[in-house]
Amino acid sequence: MSELAEPKLELQAVSKSYVRDKRPYPVLDRISLHVREGEFVTLIGPSGSGKSTLFRLIGGVERPDEGTVRIGGRETTGERGHISYMPQQASLFPWMSVAANISSALTTAGVGAAEAARLASQWLERIGLGDVAKEYPHVLSGGMQQRVSFLRALLMPRDVMCLDEPFAALDALTRADMQAWLLDLWEAERRSVLFVTHSIEEALTLSDRLYVLSRGPARVLREIAVPFPRPRRADVWKEPAFVRLKEEVLELLQKGAEAEHAL
Amino acid sequence: MASKTGWRRALLPAGTLVLFVLVWEACCRLLRVDPWILPAPSSIARHMAEDAPRLAGQLWFTLRLALKGVGLGVAFGVAAALLFHLIPGVRAALSPIIIITQNIPLIALGPLLIVWFGFGLLPKLILLVLVCFFPVAWSMLAGLGQAEPHLREYLAMIGASRWEVLRRLELPASLPSFFTGLKLTATYSVTAVIVAEWLGASEGIGHYLVLKSKGYDTEGVFSALICIVALALAFYGAAALLERLAIRWRPRRTAPQGGKSA
Ligand SMILES: Nc1ncnc2c1ncn2[C@@H]1O[C@H](COP(=O)(O)OP(=O)(O)O)[C@@H](O)[C@H]1O
Numbered sequence: 299m300s301e302l303a304e305p306k307l308e309l310q311a312v313s314k315s316y317v318r319d320k321r322p323y324p325v326l327d328r329i330s331l332h333v334r335e336g337e338f339v340t341l342i343g344p345s346g347s348g349k350s351t352l353f354r355l356i357g358g359v360e361r362p363d364e365g366t367v368r369i370g371g372r373e374t375t376g377e378r379g380h381i382s383y384m385p386q387q388a389s390l391f392p393w394m395s396v397a398a399n400i401s402s403a404l405t406t407a408g409v410g411a412a413e414a415a416r417l418a419s420q421w422l423e424r425i426g427l428g429d430v431a432k433e434y435p436h437v438l439s440g441g442m443q444q445r446v447s448f449l450r451a452l453l454m455p456r457d458v459m460c461l462d463e464p465f466a467a468l469d470a471l472t473r474a475d476m477q478a479w480l481l482d483l484w485e486a487e488r489r490s491v492l493f494v495t496h497s498i499e500e501a502l503t504l505s506d507r508l509y510v511l512s513r514g515p516a517r518v519l520r521e522i523a524v525p526f527p528r529p530r531r532a533d534v535w536k537e538p539a540f541v542r543l544k545e546e547v548l549e550l551l552q553k554g555a556e557a558e559h560a561l
Numbered sequence: 562m563a564s565k566t567g568w569r570r571a572l573l574p575a576g577t578l579v580l581f582v583l584v585w586e587a588c589c590r591l592l593r594v595d596p597w598i599l600p601a602p603s604s605i606a607r608h609m610a611e612d613a614p615r616l617a618g619q620l621w622f623t624l625r626l627a628l629k630g631v632g633l634g635v636a637f638g639v640a641a642a643l644l645f646h647l648i649p650g651v652r653a654a655l656s657p658i659i660i661i662t663q664n665i666p667l668i669a670l671g672p673l674l675i676v677w678f679g680f681g682l683l684p685k686l687i688l689l690v691l692v693c694f695f696p697v698a699w700s701m702l703a704g705l706g707q708a709e710p711h712l713r714e715y716l717a718m719i720g721a722s723r724w725e726v727l728r729r730l731e732l733p734a735s736l737p738s739f740f741t742g743l744k745l746t747a748t749y750s751v752t753a754v755i756v757a758e759w760l761g762a763s764e765g766i767g768h769y770l771v772l773k774s775k776g777y778d779t780e781g782v783f784s785a786l787i788c789i790v791a792l793a794l795a796f797y798g799a800a801a802l803l804e805r806l807a808i809r810w811r812p813r814r815t816a817p818q819g820g821k822s823a
């Protein structure tokens with residue numbers, strides 16, 4: 299991976315405000331960040347700080363007021379169809395089988411129908427969900443649904459995967475399970491990922507780099523490189539360096555909150 | 562276990578119905594009600610048995626007319642719902658006219674249609690389509706707009722096309738509302754077809770009803786009424802059956818209750 303290669307995703311000074319009660323309500327304040335090829339980057343910030351809004355800008359669902367979005371080395375500001383996406387709710391279509399949920403998303407990304415169906419069943423088999431490929435999603439548990447949702451995002455041939463708090467709705471045990479599972483699968487596949495969470499442990503366990511965001515309007519408070527080697531153990535949280543980093547991030551987030559109060 | 566609750570659900574209404582018929586029969590006999598005012602169920606049944614071939618023929622005629630009307634009406638309804646949903650402004654532009662058509666009494670509209678289009682099939686079909694398309698169009702339109710916002714957001718984020726959003730999300734999401742409308746239409750259509758035949762037809766249960774009522778043949782009138790109610794129930798049942806066949810992804814709420822715990 300060369301440092302010279304253009305990042306898969308690059309945001310340059312992206313700002314966005316909504317109008318609320320007829321007054322501008324700034325949500326994002328000149329956010330710049332990038333994700334390199336095969337890199338796992340996390341955005342961490344308090345809820346309501348504008349992380350999902352940032353994803354909507356990257357996905358082209360909305361346009362930034364200022365700044366540019368570049369995906370795959372090309373400016374794509376306001377253009378849809380360049381990312382794959384995994385939201386907090388699994389968002390599987392209840393009237394499609396598990397396999398069809400995956401293959402239909404692949405056809406949206408330009409994969410032929412037969413190839414999409416083949417990929418879906420092959421990968422469901424690989425993650426141990428081959429038995430339920432033909433079932434409707436409601437028979438799956440919350441954790442299983444998120445696995446399918448992740449697989450759907452992973453298999454779409456897009457430059458960046460955007461994961462928006464994918465585990466926030468799961469209970470603690472399932473969540474830890476899912477983190478370990480995702481770590482394994484991602485380390486084998488190495489896609490470029492932008493991940494949102496408000497859990498510091500989750501961020502440090504999974505990512506190569508993280509951006510700490512302030513309370514809204516969100517600014518990038520700091521960029522932190524996570525030093526733990528790959529492949530990473532799911533129990534990396536036991537290391538002293540992990541604890542130090544966690545405290546650092548926590549302090550940043552708290553300071554961001556205090557600065558807000560001081561204003 | 563499941564069969565027990567199923568039994569109770571079928572038994573209770575059936576029991577009420579039988580009781581109702583028995584009380585009716587008893588009243589007619591004990592109070593010696595004149596048959597041309599209110600015939601007893603037994604004499605209606607006898608009349609129906611005697612007139613069975615004719616009734617069946619008339620019913621068959623009515624059934625075909627109703628099916629044509631419902632088919633056309635539903636097709637128009639679905640087309641209208643899609644048009645209103647996909648092209649902004651059409652709904653606002655056409656709503657007043659559609660509301661007006663729904664507020665003109667059939668009794669007034671029917672004769673007008675006959676004046677304009679004669680006694681053939683056309684005025685009857687127009688009447689039926691006017692009645693049948695509205696419930697389907699309006700419920701389906703509501704369903705198309707009510708698709709889960711988070712699924713809509715997901716499709717927007719991955720850059721799905723308008724057609725993909727319609728086919729993958731909005732159409733399937735609107736099916737339950739569509740069937741709500743279809744069940745309404747199925748019931749209304751039978752009343753409408755009777756009115757259409759009443760106004761001008763040489764055959765059909767509606768025509769039979771007019772003849773019998775003009776001749777003060779109350780038993781005949783009741784025979785026709787029973788056929789009409791049966792037809793309406795059959796239409797509703799068919800719509801409900803179609804719904805169950807089409808919407809299979811929903812976890813069943815009622816049926817396997819007992820079965821699962823056993
Ligand atoms: N369409 C919108 N119109 C107005 N305000 C919005 C809209 N979408 C989000 N917001 C506001 O923007 C802020 C950031 O929201 P969001 O991006 O969902 O935060 P996060 O994902 O970090 O929790 C919130 O205060 C939210 O109320």
Ligand SMILES: [Mg+2]
Nearest residue numbers: 349350462463
């Ligand atoms: Mg969010």
